[in-house]
Amino acid sequence: MIAMWRLTVSNALAHRSRLALTWLAVALGVAFVAGSLVLTDTSSQLLDNQFRTAAAGVDLTVRTAAAFNSAMGVEVQRAPLPADVVGRVADTPGVDRARPIASGAGQLQVRGRAVLPAGPTILGTWADAPFTAYRLRAGHAPHGPDQVVLDAATAREHAVRLGDTVTVSATTSKQLRVVGLTGVGDRDGLPNSNLVLVDLACAQTLLGLGPGVTSIDVIADPDVAVADLRTRLATSLGSGYAVTTGQDTAAASAAAAKQSISYLRIVLLALSAAGLLVGAFLIANTFAIVLTQRSRELALLRAAGATGRQVFTSVLGEALLVGVTGAAGGTAAGIGAAYGLRGLARGAGLALPDGPLTVNPRTLLVAVAAGTLVTLLAAFGPARRAARIAPVEAMRLSDPAPATARRGRLITGWVLLGLGVIQLAAAAAFRDIAGVAIGAVLFLAALVVLGPVLAPRLAQAVGRPLARLGVPGRLARESTVRNPRRTAATAMALALGLALISFVSVLDSSVKAAVGTSYREAITADLIIESARNEMLGGLSPEVAHRAASLPEVAVASPIRYGHWLDRGMTSALTAVDPATLPHVARVRMTAGSLAALDGGGVVLAANVATERHLHLGDSLPMTLPRDGQQQLRIVGLMDDASARALSTSYVISLATYAAHYNENVDASVMVALAHGVKPQQARTALGKAIADFPNAQIRNQAEAAAGRAAAIDQVFGLITVLLCFAVLIALLGITNTLALSIVERTREIGLLRAVGMTRRQLRSMIRAEAVLVAAVAVVVGVVVGLGLAAATLGGLSSDMPLVVRVPVARLLAVVAAAVLAGLAAGLLPARRAARLDVLTAIATH
Template sequence: MWRLTLANTVAHRSRLALTWLAVALGVAFVAGSLVLTDTSSRLLDQQFRTSAAGVDLTVRTGAAFDSAMGVEVQRDPVPADVADRVADAPGVGQVRRVASGAGQLQVRGQVVAPKGPTLLSSWGEAPFTAYSLRSGRAPRHDEVVLDAATARAQHLSLGDTVTVSATGSRRLRVVGLAGIGDADGLPNSAVVLVDLPTAQALLGLGSGLSSVEVVGADGVSVPDLRSRLATSLGARYAVTSGQDAAAASADAAKESITYLRVVLLALAAAGLVVGAFLIANTFGIVLAQRSRELALLRAAGATGRQVFASVFGEALLVGLAGSLSGTALGVGAAYGLRGLAQGAGLALPDGPLTVTAQTLAISVGAGTLVTLLASLAPARRAATVAPVEAMRASDPAPHAPGRLRLVSGWVLLALAAAGLVAAALLRTVAGVGVGAALLMTALVVLGPVVAPRLAQAVGRPLDRAGVPGQLARASAVRNPRRTAATVTALALGLALISFVTVLGSSAKAITAGGTEAVTADLLVQSSRDEMLGGLSPEVARRVAALPEVEAVSAVRFGHWLDKGTTSALTAVDPATLPRVATVTMTGGRLSALDRGGVVVAEKVARERGLRVGDTLAMTFPRDGEQHLPVVGVMSETTAQALSTSYVLSRATYAAHYTEDVDATVYVALARGVDEARARSALSAAVADFPNAEIRDQAEAAAARAAAVEQVLGLVTVLLGFAVLIALLGITNTLALSIVERTREIGLLRAVGMTRRQLRWMVRAEAVLVAAVAVVVGVVLGLGLAAATLAGLSSGTEVVLNVPVGQLAAVVVVAVVAGLAAGLLPARRAARLDVLTAVTTQ
């Protein structure tokens, strides 16, 4: 039997080719996602490990948590005397006083903007760092060493002058070019190395240090030294092993990769599910065509179990072949995915790819498993072919959908609809998820009932196009199960795309809007759009000094832990904020923030049952858990304008955070000042801060929307992949049904259907199937998006924003793609020799 399976697979290889391709594409996506994220993680690990290669221990100020949302928390500087105490401690060999942080590099007036960070650090040599001079010498006062890769890219040579800025800003002369280990630089980063006093000045550390790195004296046990140092320095300072500190930094950088991995794998799963429909369909059709042969096997004495095993074996072969080639393809796909993700604004390091055994196992396993599962139903059907079918002259008509299917399908649909409406009304997103899952199941069950009817309705205009149109419609309706599977696969992909499009467009509307409360004329923000913002506080001071400006208020962001969950807050100046924004309080007063305490949004107050006078436990990075009094409740529009639901005063913020960067400086202009003139005055005032960008409200909204748009673009492109697989399904189903209809096509040709009419007929069927899928997919996507938005919006009204233009584009692209999917089968049909076709058995 196994030999028969093998022979069958080989014999039907052309019919199984597209199945193989579908499996391969789906698996390539899975493998590509895994390879990409593994690679990125490994590269980041390496990057941080090499930079801390020879360090035994790192002494820093303690923090309640290391990082949040992929951003490492900033710690208080280590005072110089603490560094001295460390250096004098017994067992300590060498120490390095480190000042490091994020900086900016300007060359010839232009900001150098790598995909990742620009690392500003004090110079250090082995054994502490992996930096090594390639040319020139170590930096002294007002001098700088750059990584060789950046210098090369910027056409810089020794003796050139560059501007380096962080909290402060200085012009420095390039005196050396460094490599990092064997590499000329760090992936996606620029490295700027200066002497310690310059670094301290630029980073605003005074005489403090970011950290003290320690190499133990010969023969001293590092764990012993660590506990001795920790004891002598006290709880305020954290002593970690150099590798742990590097790992923590790497983990922060890897956080965004974890999100990316989840998103990519979810999209890959969508591709595989769509592929599963295609696989099930192909096996169904191929087996229907072979039903006489299978019946013959049964008549010759094969048991149903043997037939099942034989079919299942074929699926195993195709699944394995597809998975293996897909995995190989995936390694290449990883490069493409990296390009796409980087294009969408994600900072992923470049470097050689990592392929782990785990990746190989998951990819091959997932592809094979999906193929086997998808072939289960066709194999079971094949096993039930009765031996008498062998004697039957004509192929049996496809079964009408059973009563069970009808009843269970409609029940599921009703449940799904009820669930979605209830979830939307009760505003629970989890309920929407359950409803969506029910809806998808209902779609699969009801497909064979609904798809043909929809095809009848949608295909009505085809009748006017004469017999070819009429026949196209009829054959789309003829085999309900087959049409349903093809339609469902494509509809699923299109539903996801329209869901994401609608959701994204609504999200864009939300991020772009919500600023009605802001009355400022101009905003200054960082052009790099860092998560916490990146403006030096000096920017606000300089802008405030301008005569064109009437009022300035700067806000900054921080992360805190809300019972272990990362949350965000905004720090404002209660005195100046009302002059640049309309602040609406529903309880308490904004000015009460001056006494320390927190203002929460209306929705939060309601959900947590907080009232003015209650206390809220908040964990800050600098000083851990603190109990802040709730001093006010603000309206949702105010919360939206300030981007978070928790607001502190800047003074309170300074007590709990070491970070000292502003996110937005709101500027109200003096009466009668022309905006263009004000802009140029502002530009001149912040010229020393290359990342300070002056925006009006529309520009600021556009900048926020752009971020959403990029991610949306990435997701849409990747979903397009699932749609591509679904389109392969149309091609495949049509091609196979043409094989099945050879005699009918021969007859039509004999009685005078021209090749052109025939091609038209096949293409019309493809377009019809695509059109039905478009209808189902877009309606589903819209419905789910509406339910999700309703579920998400508690308190505030979240407006469903239907991007008609984009959806229309999706519809047009899908239908045109359907036409393209029909091209090959149409050509094949038209090429059939009339005589062979009509006399074929």
């Protein structure tokens, strides 16, 4: 056993140049996995630290009760605490100190420009130690209605100095003088956030709380157990209030903020899996080629007494060495790659915190295990074939002929292909997205099985233009066709990456087109006022809608709000509208009931939801709302699905119903219909002057509003496309690797070609043409598969939104051109190596 292991190590070292690109493919795939885990672990840890730091020194927090804490990454806003509760808490035995807090989302404007961080702008009450970790870096604490303290990081970034005046907006807007700069612990601020700190009375005014407060921080007497005080306060205050430890409150806030990171982790790991799958093709192909070239060597081992099992173990041992070392190198590279992934995610609009990287032992274990396992699985097939080599092969003077497709493979492949096509067609027809996923797996499996059959035929067809290159072009096509299994494996790796990019591109274009069409068809408003950051849950003070409605240029200003509710344990969203003004700015088609009936309470549903849940006009829908728990809302109307999409949710309530069950007092948007004869630019100018002191309010026309929605979709799909390019890079390494190894295999053939008159230039052209031909085959397969899967997926998604396939021709042509050029580049080094071979030495090679 020890002797075989030594032989394994010796073989791996002896063939290290042939396995180098395989090692690199493993390293790249694992780097993606490790970087994804490090990034998400780091972001989670930084958010935990951020909220834990903010709650430092606080034993207990008192807030009003809520049916649930957060939804879709956003904490629910609780009802304000009455002013008398502060005294009741402070007078409770065991309470050392109690501090009332008024806090919420705000907006900051510096020198007429809105400050828009990647994360929130936190408007809160200044507090001294020990209640918070805020530490003054300059100036003094805010006192009075016109003073504010900013975090030092924001002040530095926007050149704000003590004594400067800034505008702060929430429910109302005020100009405040900067009197201090603060840090948080040992940092100059919170990651991706702005801190705007004022005194209690100013915060209550800005947030529209009146005499109420959002929470009360409590410090217990030194001789009182925190758990006992918590029980005492909860009993004293009653079930309408929630009493939690400061760290539990911080943990709940961090958990809400980390929901988006959980989604990001899923996306990144799915894309990492795609990269590893592409790498598996390269690994399997490399081992198949190398072992074919070593067939006589392996046969000699068999002749010397080695069993098939020992040969099998030896080959897997080589794969283990490549896998472990490649995975270790990839893990190390992935830790650094986490910085790049963080930048890409931020470019897609995700607010990820800055800070030192966190590397958990689990990350190291998962990354190394993933790379090693994929390498072993990819090498399993070639190892089995190597174990079957008979000792008689040692007497052959040439390498064995390439294997031809077996009958069993053909039958299996065509059966899988038929089942996949039928499943995809049926799933698209019945709008079953889960069925589409099953069909896609069957279809891709069929392509892998049938690859050696289809690849040579495609290469013959696609390679016909190469005849114009003369002899080098014809030889390139024949060489590509000659080994169908190798060509199929090389092309399939690149085809998979290109299929995913094509799939994402078509999905992006189709979804954007559907969203834009629905919006333009349903929304008739002349202008839309929206938050500069496109927050679905709001950001616009109600004062914006009030001022807009009071202008003579405006006929109607209709605000829209959004909220979350629990639907059978799952978070869902709803839209709140004004039934009286909405028909003036939107075309809502009702299939039953009326929008005006919302004035009496109740809910309007999208028709497809009513059908799916077997609900009818007059039925009651149980909805768990954040402030009041489960409520039975009567169904007063059904609207068509296009109207629901334009309003962004399938559930619509009135603003009055919203106010009765929600505490949020900000609008998501205000849709404006102009008075007769008023020109849009005239109205825009008037609106701009009226709401100039609300820095986050942006005035847009329909086209601009639709473009904003499209930009948000583009950001997400753009991130996915960029990350998929890593999989394509690994596949291109496969082309380079396959050609380099095939040159070793064809050394004598190349020598003979040179001997009969082929020039170095012609030889380089032949090798480059082979690379381009493999890339072209991959392009054809990848784009066709990507378009087919996208069409099926869009059909499956049409149960929620009728989606028409929109093919981004220009983008796909760019992908095709880039893939072909990349294929050409992949052939440069092998072509150069082939041209440098010594003719006589090459001819003498066996």
